[in-house]
Structure formats: C-alpha cells, structure tokens
Amino acid sequence: MQELLSHHRVALFGGVYSNYLALEAAIVDARRRGAEALYCLGDLGGFGPHPDRVFPLLRQAGVVCIQGNYDASVAQGAADCGCGYSDPRDTHFARISYEYTVRGTSTENRRWLDALPPVARISVGASRMLLCHGSPRQINEFLWETTTPDALIEKFCRETESDVLCFTHTGIKWQRTLASGCRAVNVGALGRPENEGTPRVWYTLVIADPDLTVEFIPVHYDFETLAREMAREGLPAEFVETVRTGWWTCCLESMPVKERARGRY
Amino acid sequence: MWQGAEAVPDVAFRELRTLWFQVTGTLCNLACRHCFNSSGPRNPWLGSLDVATVVRYIGEAAARGVREFYFTGGEPFLHLDLVRMVEAALAVAPVTVLTNGTLIDDALADRLARIAGAARYSLEIRVSLDAPTAKENDAVRGRGSFAAALRAVRLLADRGLFPIVTATEILDPSPAGPLYERLRARLIESGVQRPRIKILPVLPIGRCAQGADERRLTRKDLEGFDDARLQCTETRVVAEGGIYACPILAGLPGARLSTDRLVDALSPTALYHTACYTCYETGLACKNF
Numbered sequence: 001m002q003e004l005l006s007h008h009r010v011a012l013f014g015g016v017y018s019n020y021l022a023l024e025a026a027i028v029d030a031r032r033r034g035a036e037a038l039y040c041l042g043d044l045g046g047f048g049p050h051p052d053r054v055f056p057l058l059r060q061a062g063v064v065c066i067q068g069n070y071d072a073s074v075a076q077g078a079a080d081c082g083c084g085y086s087d088p089r090d091t092h093f094a095r096i097s098y099e100y101t102v103r104g105t106s107t108e109n110r111r112w113l114d115a116l117p118p119v120a121r122i123s124v125g126a127s128r129m130l131l132c133h134g135s136p137r138q139i140n141e142f143l144w145e146t147t148t149p150d151a152l153i154e155k156f157c158r159e160t161e162s163d164v165l166c167f168t169h170t171g172i173k174w175q176r177t178l179a180s181g182c183r184a185v186n187v188g189a190l191g192r193p194e195n196e197g198t199p200r201v202w203y204t205l206v207i208a209d210p211d212l213t214v215e216f217i218p219v220h221y222d223f224e225t226l227a228r229e230m231a232r233e234g235l236p237a238e239f240v241e242t243v244r245t246g247w248w249t250c251c252l253e254s255m256p257v258k259e260r261a262r263g264r265y
Numbered sequence: 266m267w268q269g270a271e272a273v274p275d276v277a278f279r280e281l282r283t284l285w286f287q288v289t290g291t292l293c294n295l296a297c298r299h300c301f302n303s304s305g306p307r308n309p310w311l312g313s314l315d316v317a318t319v320v321r322y323i324g325e326a327a328a329r330g331v332r333e334f335y336f337t338g339g340e341p342f343l344h345l346d347l348v349r350m351v352e353a354a355l356a357v358a359p360v361t362v363l364t365n366g367t368l369i370d371d372a373l374a375d376r377l378a379r380i381a382g383a384a385r386y387s388l389e390i391r392v393s394l395d396a397p398t399a400k401e402n403d404a405v406r407g408r409g410s411f412a413a414a415l416r417a418v419r420l421l422a423d424r425g426l427f428p429i430v431t432a433t434e435i436l437d438p439s440p441a442g443p444l445y446e447r448l449r450a451r452l453i454e455s456g457v458q459r460p461r462i463k464i465l466p467v468l469p470i471g472r473c474a475q476g477a478d479e480r481r482l483t484r485k486d487l488e489g490f491d492d493a494r495l496q497c498t499e500t501r502v503v504a505e506g507g508i509y510a511c512p513i514l515a516g517l518p519g520a521r522l523s524t525d526r527l528v529d530a531l532s533p534t535a536l537y538h539t540a541c542y543t544c545y546e547t548g549l550a551c552k553n554f
Contacts, residue, residue, distance in 0.1 A: 149386065152358075265459060
C-alpha cells in the first residue's frame with residue numbers, strides 16, 4: 001500500500017475556470033487559515049478570461065493539481081471540453097468557452113496539464129481521502145447532491161479504500177456523512193459562483209482536530225474586474241452576467257431538478 | 266448468436282448505473298405512430314409489474330450502488346400503484362418518470378410535488394411532446410395530446426418540478442426549422458419557466474420498424490469503438506418476464522438476460538437488433554443527461 005501524504009489542515013479548490021482573481025484570493029485566505037497544503041481538483045480553464053494567468057499562481061503557491069476533463073481536453077487538443085453536456089444550448093456555450101481557452105493556453109501550459117494525475121490520495125488526520133475531478137470512475141461524472149445515492153458513495157469508498165471522497169465538476173458544493181462514517185464532499189468551484197444569487201465563490205477546508213471537519217469557505221474577490229475583462233475578451237454576455245449576479249445563465253441542463261429549482265433560470 | 270454469415274457481436278457489462286421499470290408494460294392511453302414498443306390502449310403485448318416485484322429490484326439495485334431509477338411504459342401513470350413505487354425508489358436514489366402527461370391533473374401534480382419535496386433525491390418527470398404545435402404533434406401522438414401534455418408541463422413547472430420535455434426527431438428536419446429551438450420558443454411563449462428539452466432519435470423498431478434500415482452491428486463496427494457509449498453496458502430494465510438489456514428492447518426474448526435475479530442479468534449483451542445500430546450510430550442515451 002502506497003504511503004499517503006499526511007496533513008492536518010488542507011484546502012481543496014474545485015474548478016478554477018480561468019478565474020485567476022478568485023484563485024489568488026483563495027490562496028491568500030487558505031494560507032491565512034493555516035492550510036498546510038493546497039490541492040486543486042481540476043478544470044483550470046474554461047468560462048473566464050486569460051487562461052494562462054492561473055498557471056503561475058498555482059505553481060508559485062505549490063498547489064497540487066489533479067486533472068479535470070477540461071485539462072485533459074485542452075492538453076490533448078480534443079474536439080470539445082468533455083464536460084458531458086448534451087443540450088444544444090449548453091454545448092453552444094461550452095464550445096465558445098472551449099475554443100477561447102484552447103487559443104489562450106500556451107504549449108508549455110498544455111504540456112503541464114497533460115502531465116497532471118487523474119487522482120490524488122492523501123490522509124488528513126486518520127482519514128484516507130481520495131481526490132478526483134468528477135468521480136472515482138469517470139472524470140466527467142456529475143455528482144450532484146440530489147442525484148448521488150448513499151449506496152453509491154459507499155461503493156466508491158469501498159472500491160477506492162477511502163474514508164472521504166472529494167470531487168468537483170458540478171460547480172456546486174455539498175457534503176454528506178453516512179452512518180458508516182464514509183463521507184462525500186463536493187468541494188465547490190472557485191471559477192464561477194454557485195447559482196445562489198451572490199458573486200462569491202467557495203473552496204473547502206478540511207481539518208483534523210483530531211476529528212475531521214469539513215468547512216466550506218466563501219471567497220469574496222474582485223468580480224467586477226473579472227466581468228469587465230471577460231466582456232473585453234468577447235466572452236458571452238451570459239457568462240458575464242453570471243459573474244456579476246451569481247445566477248447561472250447557461251450550462252444548466254445537466255443539473256437535476258432540485259438544484260435547478262434553487263436558481264433563477 | 267448468428268445473423269446471416271456473421272456472428273452477432275456482444276458487449277461486456279461494466280456496472281449497473283441505471284435501472285428501469287416498465288411498470289405498465291405496453292399499456293398506454295395513446296397510440297403514437299412512432300412508438301418504439303407499439304404501446305396502446307388495447308391488448309398490450311407486455312404486461313404490468315406489481316409493487317412487490319419493483320420493490321424487490323429496487324433493493325437488489327441499491328445494494329449494487331445503482332445511480333438512478335426510471336419508470337416507464339406504456340403510460341406509467343395508468344398504474345394505480347405508481348406513486349407508491351416511485352416513493353419506494355426515491356428513498357434510495359433519484360427517480361425519473363417518463364409520461365405522456367395526459368393523466369396529470371392538479372391533484373396528481375400536487376401529490377408528485379409533495380413526494381418530491383419530502384425526498385432527499387431529485388424526482389424528474391419527462392413529458393413527451395413531438396412538436397411545438399398541436400397540429401404537428403397531434404398528427405403523431407393523437408388528437409388532444411398536445412394540449413394535455415402542455416397543461417401537464419405547466420402544472421408541474423408551477424410546482425417547481427420543471428419537467429423535461431422529451432421529443433423525438435419524427436418531424437425533424439421540419440420546414441419550420443430545428444425542433445429544439447421551436448420547442449424552446451413555444452414553451453417560453455406558453456409561460457413555462459426553465460424549459461428543459463431532450464431530443465431523441467426515432468428508432469427503427471415497433472411502429473417505425475416497417476421499411477426501416479436493416480443495418481445490424483458487426484464485430485468490425487466495434488473495433489476501436491468506445492463501447493461505454495452503449496447504454497446496455499450500464500443499464501438494465503425490469504419488465505414482465507424478467508430483466509432485459511435496455512429500455513428499447515424490453516420485453517423482447519432476444520434481449521432477456523434473466524428471469525429472476527438482477528445479478529444474473531449483469532452479463533454480456535448481444536447487439537442483435539437494428540435498434541442497436543441506432544444506439545451505436547447516434548449515441549442514444551435514454552437517461553436524462
């Protein structure tokens with residue numbers, strides 16, 4: 001059995017989606033809160049402006065990244081982002097975002113994305129944690145709170161020999177602890193507000209003291225600057241609206257009805 | 266299995282993600298001209314399931330970490346125990362009901378909203394409509410079906426259930442433009458909040474079998490093909506007589522994999538039908554997303 005990197009307090013970042021301003025703010029905040037290690041669960045590009053700006057921040061802060069579907073697609077020059085959308089309106093907006101991100105990602109950064117691992121295993125206190133992007137079995141599986149059965153979480157924990165599963169991909173945070181002690185944590189996303197009507201974004205802090213606590217941390221950042229830059233870059237007005245209002249305007253169709261009902265659109 | 270001179274290819278089963286229940290068999294109050302399992306109001310060729318059977322397989326599937334359940338038919342709301350079965354499934358996983366919407370009135374919409382509100386998991390209702398106008402839709406689905414379905418969509422949306430309107434491409438391409446855009450515009454114009462639409466291909470089976478392309482899959486077709494795209498690698502259907510490979514072939518002897526235990530049906534699937542070619546070619550997924 002591989003020896004796990006062991007921590008007591010770690011910060012877990014979800015999709016960054018080129019939001020370098022939120023990433024910068026989250027790194028500062030996590031350090032201030034005493035995080036010993038910073039992890040990002042993939043999808044560094046997409047949605048936001050200037051894709052290359054996130055890479056120096058991640059490297060300088062020593063953020064350990066795993067590969068998301070977006071990273072794999074950009075790295076390999078795939079035909080699409082591989083987010084798993086099937087609705088025509090969603091795929092239209094996803095294509096705009098993907099083509100912009102591919103154009104703006106340097107060859108060096110693409111090589112770096114290509115080398116990212118698909119999962120990371122760490123321990124926090126006594127808990128064995130598996131970090132992945134979508135799910136342990138599929139890089140772009142959507143694990144929403146209202147479509148992820150307890151029994152599926154148990155199965156993933158059993159199959160991966162983990163106590164805590166951490167993932168992102170949907171862009172909306174949630175956590176659940178089962179009677180068995182097995183726990184699932186969607187760490188949320190830094191790149192885009194989570195359809196709750198405020199521009200803030202979220203990351204996750206995991207602390208062993210000695211019992212494990214999982215805390216969602218709001219990040220307030222200069223969203224107005226991001227919105228202006230997105231508009232200047234010619235990104236869709238729908239994306240800019242989301243940054244300013246906190247409501248999702250597109251890429252909504254893979255969202256289950258309970259989550260959908262909480263949003264404006 | 267052999268068809269002509271060529272062996273029928275099969276695909277391995279990966280893991281159970283979705284389990285379907287064809288609760289009313291092929292009993293339906295409509296008789297749409299493109300129905301892939303020839304459902305209708307008279308002499309259904311496939312019978313209904315009882316509550317005990319459904320509950321048994323919900324348990325077997327949950328023990329294997331199933332991700333979601335679907336209830337279909339026929340018209341599932343013709344089953345008197347449907348809501349009880351949906352509640353039992355919702356206790357362990359998200360549920361989707363596929364309906365023509367014609368039987369959904371205020372009382373049923375209220376009841377569905379109540380059980381959806383009480384559940385941890387999402388309850389999705391898929392309402393079938395094939396065109397954005399009564400004239401076009403009713404020519405396929407029967408007189409009055411457009412108005413009834415649109416009413417159901419409104420009743421559900423008003424209660425926060427935001428149904429997924431499911432349309433086949435039976436009328437697409439239409440001279441009036443792409444189906445998705447027209448349907449979306451019509452739903453918004455009709456006051457439906459958060460319109461959700463899923464488009465499905467027409468399948469060369471059931472009432473569309475006549476004159477359909479007889480192409481069948483060969484082993485050569487599958488060389489280099491990612492078979493995870495085939496839904497029979499991750500889904501099974503409980504219908505009268507046993508457990509079948511996929512929702513399209515439910516009830517057909519060639520697609521039956523078990524007459525009893527679910528675990529016995531998690532075996533390789535023969536891709537013997539022309540509908541298998543449609544799945545292969547179009548990437549058809551009967552699930553919601």
